[in-house]
Amino acid sequence: MRLSPKDWQGLTLAAIALIVVACLPLVASGYQLSLGVTVAMYTVLATSWAIFSGPTHYISLATAAFFGVGAYVTGIGITYLPYWALPLIAGVIAAVMAALVGLATLRLSGVYFVIFTLGLAEFLRQVITWGQNISGTKGIYVLTSITEAHIFWQLLGLAALVWLAGWAIGRSRLGFALRIIGDDEVVAKHAGIDTARAKILLFMLPGGVAAMTGAILAPRYVYIEPLIAFTPMLSFQVVIMALLGGTGRLWGPIVGVIPFTFLWEAISRSFPNQTTLLLGIAFLAIVYLLPKGFVGLIESARRRTEGWS
Amino acid sequence: MKRRTFTALATLALMAGLTTPAFAQDTLKVGAVAPKTGPLAGGAAVSYWPNVKLWVEDVNARGGLKVDGKQMKLEVVEYDDQTNPGETIKAVQRLVDQDQAQIVLPPYSTGLNLAAAPIYARYGIPMITSTATTDKAADLSKQFPNVFISLGGAQPIALGAVEALTKLKAKGDIGNKIAMVNVADAFGIELAGVAKKAFEAAGFQIVYETSYPLGTQDLSPVMKAAKAAAPDAFVAFSYPPDTFALTEQAIVEDLQVGAFYTAVATAFPGYVKRFGPAIDGVLGIGGVNTESPAFKEYAARHMAVTGAAPDFWASAVVYSTFQVLEQSIEAVGLDNAKIIAHIKGNAFDTVIGTLDFDDNNNNPSFWTVGQWQGGVFKGVASTGREGAVEPIKKAGWK
Numbered sequence: 001m002r003l004s005p006k007d008w009q010g011l012t013l014a015a016i017a018l019i020v021v022a023c024l025p026l027v028a029s030g031y032q033l034s035l036g037v038t039v040a041m042y043t044v045l046a047t048s049w050a051i052f053s054g055p056t057h058y059i060s061l062a063t064a065a066f067f068g069v070g071a072y073v074t075g076i077g078i079t080y081l082p083y084w085a086l087p088l089i090a091g092v093i094a095a096v097m098a099a100l101v102g103l104a105t106l107r108l109s110g111v112y113f114v115i116f117t118l119g120l121a122e123f124l125r126q127v128i129t130w131g132q133n134i135s136g137t138k139g140i141y142v143l144t145s146i147t148e149a150h151i152f153w154q155l156l157g158l159a160a161l162v163w164l165a166g167w168a169i170g171r172s173r174l175g176f177a178l179r180i181i182g183d184d185e186v187v188a189k190h191a192g193i194d195t196a197r198a199k200i201l202l203f204m205l206p207g208g209v210a211a212m213t214g215a216i217l218a219p220r221y222v223y224i225e226p227l228i229a230f231t232p233m234l235s236f237q238v239v240i241m242a243l244l245g246g247t248g249r250l251w252g253p254i255v256g257v258i259p260f261t262f263l264w265e266a267i268s269r270s271f272p273n274q275t276t277l278l279l280g281i282a283f284l285a286i287v288y289l290l291p292k293g294f295v296g297l298i299e300s301a302r303r304r305t306e307g308w309s
Numbered sequence: 310m311k312r313r314t315f316t317a318l319a320t321l322a323l324m325a326g327l328t329t330p331a332f333a334q335d336t337l338k339v340g341a342v343a344p345k346t347g348p349l350a351g352g353a354a355v356s357y358w359p360n361v362k363l364w365v366e367d368v369n370a371r372g373g374l375k376v377d378g379k380q381m382k383l384e385v386v387e388y389d390d391q392t393n394p395g396e397t398i399k400a401v402q403r404l405v406d407q408d409q410a411q412i413v414l415p416p417y418s419t420g421l422n423l424a425a426a427p428i429y430a431r432y433g434i435p436m437i438t439s440t441a442t443t444d445k446a447a448d449l450s451k452q453f454p455n456v457f458i459s460l461g462g463a464q465p466i467a468l469g470a471v472e473a474l475t476k477l478k479a480k481g482d483i484g485n486k487i488a489m490v491n492v493a494d495a496f497g498i499e500l501a502g503v504a505k506k507a508f509e510a511a512g513f514q515i516v517y518e519t520s521y522p523l524g525t526q527d528l529s530p531v532m533k534a535a536k537a538a539a540p541d542a543f544v545a546f547s548y549p550p551d552t553f554a555l556t557e558q559a560i561v562e563d564l565q566v567g568a569f570y571t572a573v574a575t576a577f578p579g580y581v582k583r584f585g586p587a588i589d590g591v592l593g594i595g596g597v598n599t600e601s602p603a604f605k606e607y608a609a610r611h612m613a614v615t616g617a618a619p620d621f622w623a624s625a626v627v628y629s630t631f632q633v634l635e636q637s638i639e640a641v642g643l644d645n646a647k648i649i650a651h652i653k654g655n656a657f658d659t660v661i662g663t664l665d666f667d668d669n670n671n672n673p674s675f676w677t678v679g680q681w682q683g684g685v686f687k688g689v690a691s692t693g694r695e696g697a698v699e700p701i702k703k704a705g706w707k
Contacts, residue, residue, distance in 0.1 A: 029402075029406045030402045030405070030406055030428075030431070030432075031399070031402040031403050031405070031406035031407055032406075034398060034399045034402045035399070038395070038399065126522060129493050129494060129522065129523070130493065132493075132494075132495060132498050133493050133498050133520055139419075139420065139423075139495045141423070141445070141448075143448075143452055217395075220395070220398065221394050221395070221424050222394075222423050222424050222426060222427055223394075223419075223420050223423035223424050225420055225494075225495050226494070226495075227348065227420070227494070227523070228393075228394055228420055228424070231393065233391075233393070265399075268388060268389060268391075268396070268400070269388070269403065272345060272387050272388045272389045273345060273387075273389065275345075275346060275389050275391065276346045276391075
């Protein structure tokens with residue numbers, strides 16, 4: 001892979017931005033840092049989601065399922081294994097799971113996939129509950145000395161990896177194949193692309209990343225039970241944030257995550273009794289007023305200024 | 310144009326959200342965070358939020374909280390955590406860092422309390438939990454010395470049910486055949502596990518046993534199968550929706566048992582409102598000393614201020630923990646470390662009687678089982694509370 005000077009420039013700028021953001025825990029208050037953790041968490045989840053769902057247009061609602069698996073890997077593994085190994089193990093387990101799910105569903109067209117992924121989180125929740133029923137154990141306590149700052153740095157590192165992966169995929173044959181699949185799957189097949197293989201390979205990325213996020217965040221939750229680990233709300237929030245930003249660009253989701261987190265914060269602060277109502281209105285506003293997300297808005301503005309100059 | 314309006318609105322919302330309101334000196338800011346939406350919102354609306362309102366009204370009605378010789382009125386900042394532990398943590402940080410709340414009340418439910426424990430510990434805030442049941446009080450207080458447990462543990466609660474049924478068996482009200490079901494979630498699993506062993510040790514025979522997933526809508530197959538086993542007693546370690554559904558099915562199927570036990574929400578006022586006198590004799594988790602003047606007075610004020618009756622389990626405990634905090638602040642001021650030391654070192658007079666935490670920051674005496682008797686849910690078993698009544702045999706449903 002040969003990099004042009006423009007690529008180097010972009011990479012350097014991204015690296016500098018990451019280093020600046022990494023200094024946040026040194027200056028921020030506890031509250032600001034917890035907002036930072038939320039932003040970092042959704043950035044990782046929404047970006048990895050968009051790498052798969054952006055080009056293929058397959059809406060995945062499986063984020064909560066993989067996230068929960070990751071949380072449980074940390075919850076169960078923390079007593080036996082060193083902490084640093086757990087996110088990696090979680091990532092591998094979830095990637096294998098994603099491959100299996102992909103094998104079963106990605107040969108089908110869109111809507112079956114959406115329903116299956118939504119059901120997956122519920123299915124896993126029931127499996128773990130059943131496991132608890134057999135073993136007679138209750139929720140799991142994750143008592144560690146890991147602080148919010150550690151979690152923030154880990155998430156930031158994971159975000160960097162996701163961006164790098166997304167950037168590399170975008171330049172690869174796989175990325176090209178996926179764009180063709182997204183445009184017209186029949187054409188892609190006739191052009192000789194193994195569409196199922198391409199989709200399954202790429203679906204492993206958001207799966208593995210979501211599980212790693214769950215594994216990293218488990219120490220923050222202290223007490224893990226199925227209802228907390230597999231909350232379906234998470235899947236929907238990731239989708240809406242990614243759509244608000246726009247899935248056409250690698251940096252799209254983060255443009256959605258940051259304003260959405262602050263909007264959500266402002267709503268829960270100022271109207272604690274009407275959060276769900278206002279969240280619903282925000283969803284509607286996003287879908288009606290920003291169908292292409294902030295990316296679409298920014299790009300059309302850029303095109304306009306270029307037209308003027 | 311539309312877009313511009315939207316952007317303007319969004320900016321306004323952001324600004325409204327991020328400006329900290331002005332802060333007056335002679336008021337104390339009290340922060341409370343608990344579910345107003347999500348799966349646990351229903352329970353919090355019965356046992357938690359009305360008590361926040363009542364406590365603040367009560368304190369302000371007598372002129373405020375006396376802090377270092379100065380009367381200070383209370384002002385509440387309420388947040389909804391959407392039954393999401395991440396939101397609970399964020400809201401606590403927002404309360405302390407942004408709103409500068411001087412008092413932060415504990416959140417609602419076992420899971421959310423435990424998830425928030427580290428953040429309360431980091432700020433050093435006294436956290437007198439009132440809606441968390443755990444058998445791990447010793448481990449928790451070692452890790453988080455600011456955390457207190459007042460609602461009791463799962464073990465004694467399950468054993469309380471066994472104790473009540475053993476009494477009925479000794480009186481000859483019921484035989485030894487039990488049908489036992491549980492909701493297949495952490496809470497139900499743990500209680501059923503403890504109860505099963507204890508029932509068998511007490512000479513009972515479990516003739517029917519099953520679990521059902523959380524959120525099961527149709528429990529009629531469960532009740533039909535239980536009835537077919539012809540038990541003398543029916544025990545369900547259930548959550549609010551299934552407590553209602555199982556009772557409903559028992560009435561439909563006309564299950565004839567001498568003891569009928571359902572767990573969470575049996576003590577809710579809504580339970581008797583829904584089923585009326587049919588549920589007289591139903592046993593359930595919780596209980597209070599309904600004859601104590603302190604509770605009677607509390608229930609009357611609860612009704613007057615919030616327009617609803619308190620439940621007969623957690624409500625009074627929630628209010629009691631607020632009283633512990635109130636008395637400690639009046640005694641030592643707003644220094645959190647001093648408040649924690651004061652709570653550890655003293656016994657407190659509250660609406661549930663004396664509240665005295667042991668060396669593990671655990672309240673050792675709490676109600677475990679109550680029974681509907683004449684429209685009131687009376688405590689029948691506890692770990693050392695006064696005022697327990699004898700359990701009675703359940704008559705027919707009609």
